[in-house]
Structures are given as C-alpha cells and as structure tokens.
Amino acid sequence: MLLSYRSLKLFKYFYSHFFALLLILNTTSLLAFESASWLEDIDNLRFAIDMSARGQYNINSNHLSNIDSLGLDLHKVFTLSDGRDIATLVFQGYLTKLVNVEKYPSFYKDKDDLKFICRICNINFSLLDRGALNIRIGHFETPFGLEYNLDTNGTLRQYSNGRDLGGKLDWGMAFNGKASWGGGYELAFSRGSGVDWSDNYSTYIISGRVEKTFGYSSFLGFSTFYGYLTMPNTKNYIDRTRIGLDGNTQVGPLAVLGEFSIGKDDDTELINSLFEMNIQNNTEKLLGYFQFKTTSHQFINESWDTMLQSSLGVRYTPDRNWVLSGQWTYDIKAYELVKRASSLGIQVRYRF
Amino acid sequence: MKRTSIMTILSKSSVFLCLVFLNMWTAPAYSIAYCALRDPVVNIYKLFPEATSYRSIVHKITSGTQQQVKNKVSFSIHNNELGQHTLYIAMNKKTPIGIVHSRSEVGLWGLIEIVWALDFNLNIVDFTFQRCRERACKELELSLVFRELIKGKSAQELSALIEQENFSFPPDMADNEEIKVLAKLIIRSAIKTALVTEISWHDQLQSIKGAGD
Numbered sequence: 014m015l016l017s018y019r020s021l022k023l024f025k026y027f028y029s030h031f032f033a034l035l036l037i038l039n040t041t042s043l044l045a046f047e048s049a050s051w052l053e054d055i056d057n058l059r060f061a062i063d064m065s066a067r068g069q070y071n072i073n074s075n076h077l078s079n080i081d082s083l084g085l086d087l088h089k090v091f092t093l094s095d096g097r098d099i100a101t102l103v104f105q106g107y108l109t110k111l112v113n114v115e116k117y118p119s120f121y122k123d124k125d126d127l128k129f130i131c132r133i134c135n136i137n138f139s140l141l142d143r144g145a146l147n148i149r150i151g152h153f154e155t156p157f158g159l160e161y162n163l164d165t166n167g168t169l170r171q172y173s174n175g176r177d178l179g180g181k182l183d184w185g186m187a188f189n190g191k192a193s194w195g196g197g198y199e200l201a202f203s204r205g206s207g208v209d210w211s212d213n214y215s216t217y218i219i220s221g222r223v224e225k226t227f228g229y230s231s232f233l234g235f236s237t238f239y240g241y242l243t244m245p246n247t248k249n250y251i252d253r254t255r256i257g258l259d260g261n262t263q264v265g266p267l268a269v270l271g272e273f274s275i276g277k278d279d280d281t282e283l284i285n286s287l288f289e290m291n292i293q294n295n296t297e298k299l300l301g302y303f304q305f306k307t308t309s310h311q312f313i314n315e316s317w318d319t320m321l322q323s324s325l326g327v328r329y330t331p332d333r334n335w336v337l338s339g340q341w342t343y344d345i346k347a348y349e350l351v352k353r354a355s356s357l358g359i360q361v362r363y364r365f
Numbered sequence: 366m367k368r369t370s371i372m373t374i375l376s377k378s379s380v381f382l383c384l385v386f387l388n389m390w391t392a393p394a395y396s397i398a399y400c401a402l403r404d405p406v407v408n409i410y411k412l413f414p415e416a417t418s419y420r421s422i423v424h425k426i427t428s429g430t431q432q433q434v435k436n437k438v439s440f441s442i443h444n445n446e447l448g449q450h451t452l453y454i455a456m457n458k459k460t461p462i463g464i465v466h467s468r469s470e471v472g473l474w475g476l477i478e479i480v481w482a483l484d485f486n487l488n489i490v491d492f493t494f495q496r497c498r499e500r501a502c503k504e505l506e507l508s509l510v511f512r513e514l515i516k517g518k519s520a521q522e523l524s525a526l527i528e529q530e531n532f533s534f535p536p537d538m539a540d541n542e543e544i545k546v547l548a549k550l551i552i553r554s555a556i557k558t559a560l561v562t563e564i565s566w567h568d569q570l571q572s573i574k575g576a577g578d
Contacts, residue, residue, distance in 0.1 A: 057423045059449045090421040090451075095459045096573075097418040142417040144406040191406050229497045263498050266474045297476050333445050 057090040063107070065167055067360040069114075073352065078114040078124075082107045082167065084132070086364070099139055105132040107167070118180075119245035120208040130208055132166050132182065137189070149187040149199075155180075156187065156199035156222040157236040158272045159259045159287070169340040169358045170326055173272055176308060177255065177285045178238060179245070180207040183218055195226040205242045216242050216250075231262040238276070253278050257285075266292050280313040300328040321345040336362040405453070405480050405495050409465050412482035412491050413455035416462060420454040424565045434560045438524050442468075442557055452566050454573060461485070461573050466562055467495055470554050472547070474498040479551060481558045485574050489515050489523070489555050501547045510535035511548060520559035527552050 052060055063084040070077050084107035091100045110127045111117055117124055135151025154160055159172040160181060174181040185203025198221070205216030217240070224234035238255040257274030270289040277283065284307070291302035304326075309319040326340035338360045344353040409419050426447050435441040446468070453465040464483040469476045478495035491512065494502050505511055514535060515523060527549060538544045562570070 053425065057421055057451075059423055059451075090423070092420055096420050096454070096461065097456055097459075098421050139418070143410050193407065193410055195407065229494045229502060263474075265498060293475055295473060295475055296471055333448065 055089070057092065059088040061086045061364045063105075063167070063362070063364045065360060065362040067169065067358060070357045071115075072355040072357065076113075076115060079112045080109060080114060081112070082109040084108070084167075097139075100136050102136045104134050105166070106130075106134065107132055118208075133164075141190070143193070144191045146188060146190045149189055149201075150185075152182055152184050153187060153201070153203075155183055155203065155218060155220045155238070156189075156201050157220055157238050157255070158222075158234070158257050158274065159261070159270055161199070161222050161224075161234065161236075162232065162261070163270075167362075169338045169360050170302065170304075170324075170328070173274065173285055173287045173306070176306075177257075177274055177283075178240070179242065179253070182208055184210060185218070196224065197226075198223045205240055213243065216240070218242070227262075230268075231260070233260040234258070236274075251278055255283075266294070268293075278310075282311040282317075284309040298330045300330075302326050302328075318348050319346065320348050320351075334363055334365050336360075336364075338362070405465065405467055408467075408480040408493050408495055409453055409455055411493055412465060412480065413457075413463050415457050416455040417458055418456045419465070420456060420461075422452045422454065422566060422569050423449055424452065424569075425449050426561060426565055430561060430564050433564050434557060437520070437560055438556055439528075440553060440557075442561060450565075452562060452569075455482075461576075463490055464562065464570070466558050468554050468558050468561075470550050472497065472499055472550070473543075477502065477550070479554050479558075481555060483559060483562065485570065486519070487559045487563050488517050488519050489559070491516070492551070492555070499543070499547065501541070501543045504541075504544055505547055505551065508535070508537060508544075510537055515552060515555060518555075520556045520563070523552050523556050523559075527556075 052058060063086050064082070065084075066079065066081045068077065068079040084105060087102070087104040089102040089104075090098050091102070093099045107130050108127070109130055111121055111123075111125055114121075114124050117126070120130075121128060131152050133153060135149050135153045137147050137149040140146045140148055154164070154166075155174065155178060157178060158174055160174045163172065165171050166181070183201075183203035184206060185201055187199050187201035187203075189197075189199035191197045200221040201218070203218045203220070204211070204214075205218045206213065218238065219240075220236070220238045222234050222236040224232050226232045236255070236257040236259065238253070238257075240251075240253040242251050242253055243249065244251055253276065255274045255276035257272060259270075259272035261268065261270045263269075268289075268291050270291075271287065273284075273286045275282075275284050286307045287304060288306075289302055289304045291300055293300040302325075304324040306322045306324070307319060308322075309317050311317045322342065322344050324340055324342045326338065328336060328338045330336050338358075340358045341356075342358070343355045347353040406419075410416055426442070426449075428447060431441050431444075431447065450466075454461045455463045455465055464485065464487075465480060466483070467478055467480040469478050471477075475498050477497045477499070480493050480495050482490040482492065484490050492515075493506060514526075518526070533539070534545055534548065538548060
C-alpha cells in the first residue's frame with residue numbers, strides 16, 4: 014500500500030473541500046459575471062471576485078479544519094466636477110464558511126459558522142491638497158505595526174495585530190495623510206467592536222501610526238494603541254495599551270521585517286515581537302518566508318512566561334489569478350501548562 | 366483503506382481537476398490584474414511639484430492593447446500587465462498639468478515599479494521609482510545626463526534611440542554594466558507607457574486636452 018491511511022484521509026479531505034469548492038465557486042461566479050459586466054461601465058471602478066479555500070491540519074491532535082470564502086473586492090474613486098478626486102471607496106465583502114474550526118475567532122458563532130464579513134469597507138475623503146489630510150470613515154484596519162503597509166487579510170501569512178491587539182479591524186473614523194518628505198500618518202478613533210458593529214457602545218479604541226520611508230523599499234513606523242474593550246465571550250472589560258515599532262528593509266532578493274511592541278492588558282505586562290525574513294525570485298511569482306514570533310506576559314506578582322513560535326511558508330503566484338500558499342507553524346516553546354502545537358496550512362486563492 | 370476507495374477518490378479527483386482546469390482556461394477573459402491598488406500619491410507631487418491634487422481614470426488594458434503595442438514596436442506588455450489600471454492626471458487647482466502612470470518591469474531582484482510623468486503630447490517629462498531593490502535605480506534616478514537623454518522624447522523617438530546600432534550611453538554610465546542594462550529596461554518601459562497611454566486613454570485625454578485649450 015503506497016498511501017497510508019492518514020495521508021489518504023488528508024487527501025480525501027482536501028480533495029473534497031478544496032477542489033469541489035473551487036469548481037463550484039469558479040463556475041457560478043463566472044456565470045454571474047457574464048451578466049454582471051455592467052460593473053465595468055461604472056467610471057473609475059476596479060473590482061475582483063476573490064475565492065479562497067484554506068485547510069488547516071493540527072499535527073498534534075490530528076485535527077482537520079478549513080475556512081472557505083467568496084468575496085467581492087471593489088475600489089471606486091469619486092471625482093468632483095472640477096476634475097479632482099474627492100474620495101476613494103473600498104469594499105471587501107466576504108461570505109466565509111468555517112468547517113470544523115476549533116479555535117475560531119469570537120465573531121463567529123460556532124466551529125461551522127457561515128458569516129458575511131465586511132473586511133475593509135470604508136470611504137476615504139480628501140480634505141486638504143497634496144494628500145496632506147484625508148478622513149476615512151467605516152471599517153478599516155487599526156493603524157498599528159507592519160499590517161498597515163502589508164495587508165494579510167485572508168492569507169496564511171500573518172503579522173502581529175491579531176494576537177497582540179485582539180483583532181485587526183474596527184468601525185470608526187481615521188485622519189490620515191502623506192508628506193512629501195516620505196512621511197505618513199493615520200490617527201483612528203474607533204468603536205472597539207471589531208468585525209461586528211455591536212450594540213455595546215461603551216468600548217472604544219484610539220490608535221495611531223506614523224512612518225518614514227527610506228529609499229524605494231524601506232520604512233520605519235511607530236504605533237500607539239489604547240483600547241477599552243470587552244474580553245471575547247465574556248462581559249469583562251479590559252484596558253489595553255501598546256506602543257510599537259516596526260520596519261522593513263530589502264537587500265537583493267531578501268527582505269527583512271520586524272515589529273516589536275510593549276504594553277499592558279489591565280495589570281498584565283506584555284511584550285510581543287515578530288521577525289520575518291523572506292526571499293523571492295525576480296518575477297515575484299515565488300516567495301518563501303520564515304517568521305519567528307515571541308509573546309511574553311507577566312501577570313501581577315508572577316514571573317514572565319514566554320511563548321516562542323516559528324512559521325515557515327511559501328507562496329506561489331503562477332499568474333495574475335491564482336495564489337497557492339503553504340505554511341508550517343511550530344511552537345518552539347509554549348506557555349507553562351500549555352501543550353506545544355504544530356500545524357500545517359494550505360490555501361488556494363483565485364481572483365478574477 | 367480499500368483499493369476501491371482509492372480508485373473512487375482518484376477517478377473523482379481527475380474529473381474535478383479537469384473541470385477546474387477547464388474553468389481556468391475560460392477564466393482570463395474576465396480577469397483583472399491582481400495588484401495592490403497603490404496610489405502613487407507622494408510620487409505624483411514629486412514629479413509635478415506644482416500639483417495640488419490629482420484625478421484618477423481607470424481603464425481596462427486588454428490583449429487588443431497588447432497587440433497594438435506589438436504592432437508599433439518590437440516588444441509589448443506582459444500578460445500580467447493586462448487588466449484594469451489607473452492613469453493619474455496631475456492638477457494645479459482646476460488645471461490639468463500632466464499625466465502620471467506607473468508600470469512594472471522585471472528587475473534583477475524583483476519587480477521594479479517605475480512612475481512616469483508625461484505631458485499631454487505623451488512626451489516624457491520625468492520619472493521616479495515607486496519600488497526597486499537594485500542599487501542602480503538610485504544612481505540612474507540621480508543621473509542628470511540620463512534624464513536629459515529621455516526628457517521631452519516621444520515613444521517613437523525613444524524607440525529609434527535604443528534601436529540605433531551605435532547607441533552610446535552617456536559617459537558616466539558607459540562602464541557600468543548594471544546601469545546600462547537597467548537604463549535600457551527603463552527606456553523600454555517609457556516606450557510602453559507612452560504607447561499604452563495613447564491606445565487606452567486616448568478619448569479621455571483628448572477631452573481633457575480639449576477642455577484645457
């Protein structure tokens with residue numbers, strides 16, 4: 014027998030979820046777009062259908078799960094009658110299906126939930142000339158850390174916002190702009206409700222990031238965060254503060270990225286860090302990366318406890334439609350009394 | 366696991382895989398570029414310092430555009446460059462003062478994003494890089510001689526320039542092979558940019574020119 018029982022089970026699982034889903038989504042969306050070409054007639058509108066099937070295998074517990082999504086990605090620029098652009102609308106609406114996901118984010122109801130998520134859905138109005146001041150209103154990414162420049166929504170590769178701040182997205186308003194000397198900023202006031210709007214109006218987040226770019230490929234950013242938030246699945250409130258530093262530089266085919274933050278969740282002290290080195294070929298079709306993450310906390314009157322995690326990943330973009338990714342995540346050291354975990358993830362993504 | 370189960374899975378997979386690949390084959394007609402939709406805001410004001418705002422014009426670049434470019438010069442745009450792209454019109458108050466368009470080229474260490482400034486006759490005004498990992502990019506951008514070489518030239522003039530058998534690089538570039546390779550890449554990018562702009566945005570540019578006259 015060439016194939017073991019476990020590998021056949023894995024194959025059967027991924028086959029049934031990935032290929033069947035891709036086929037159905039691909040066919041239905043193509044048919045849908047045959048009759049939806051009117052979108053192309055709207056001025057200054059760029060759009061894409063985005064389909065993704067992501068499988069996760071927890072090696073320690075022999076547990077399989079997957080997250081599939083079908084989304085519409087829109088980018089529309091509004092222009093005044095005098096010819097100037099006045100606002101940019103971004104809408105990323107995704108129908109997302111969980112299948113057997115044990116550690117699901119708190120905005121899902123259960124491990125097999127089906128939910129519509131408005132990922133980044135906001136409009137950014139231009140207030141001052143030369144891009145000096147704009148105001149963004151809607152659902153956006155909290156301006157903090159590497160995620161601000163490198164959008165990882167819906168991908169296996171992730172930076173620190175989720176594990177450090179408790180979420181990436183929030184509803185609110187943000188002032189943002191660019192300066193001719195290579196500077197940029199965003200200052201956000203948001204509801205602290207995360208993905209959902211929520212009827213709890215007592216939570217909030219104030220966050221901000223300033224950055225300076227160097228040359229064509231490097232930047233350094235400084236971020237701050239304060240949130241009065243509810244803990245997931247409880248009615249307990251928490252004061253969360255962070256300050257962070259992030260940066261990116263590139264040498265030949267290599268890129269080095271890092272982010273570091275310190276702060277508090279009430280009286281618990283926290284330190285988070287992430288280091289990534291990646292390499293790509295000159296057509297950028299193939300990217301390999303290694304990430305090393307640390308998460309340390311110190312409860313009041315206790316000693317520091319640290320978790321060390323590594324990820325090794327690859328992303329292959331054969332053409333402008335397909336993205337195939339794989340990632341192995343391994344806990345080098347878990348928190349005390351917690352078992353180390355190791356997992357494999359693969360993702361097939363198709364945009365058109 | 367029984368042999369029949371393996372055969373069932375494999376036969377079902379082959380049917381599904383065939384259908385998936387069939388879909389892949391039929392899909393490109395509806396595809397758009399998978400790009401980051403990055404607005405080159407800072408670069409618009411760098412290339413046109415007197416600009417106070419800008420206007421975006423989105424247009425779809427098709428295989429027809431690709432063929433038209435090929436009919437005019439010995440090379441064309443890559444398949445990955447097809448799809449919806451944005452042309453920016455730099456404005457001073459209500460007056461259009463120039464065109465900004467960015468295109469990507471494959472460099473030594475990754476894609477090079479070149480941001481081009483053109484006048485309304487589609488002659489090169491200036492350029493800068495939005496993204497480049499090569500040291501030669503900085504040297505080339507700072508080279509006044511290279512800028513003078515391409516400034517004010519149309520796609521036809523630039524095409525004639527690089528197709529000259531005795532094309533000679535300016536003295537400060539002549540001994541640097543990396544810069545020479547990059548310089549030719551940049552000139553080809555300028556030619557493609559001017560031609561693609563002329564083919565794809567012709568009507569909109571005529572109406573902007575007409576309003577300005």
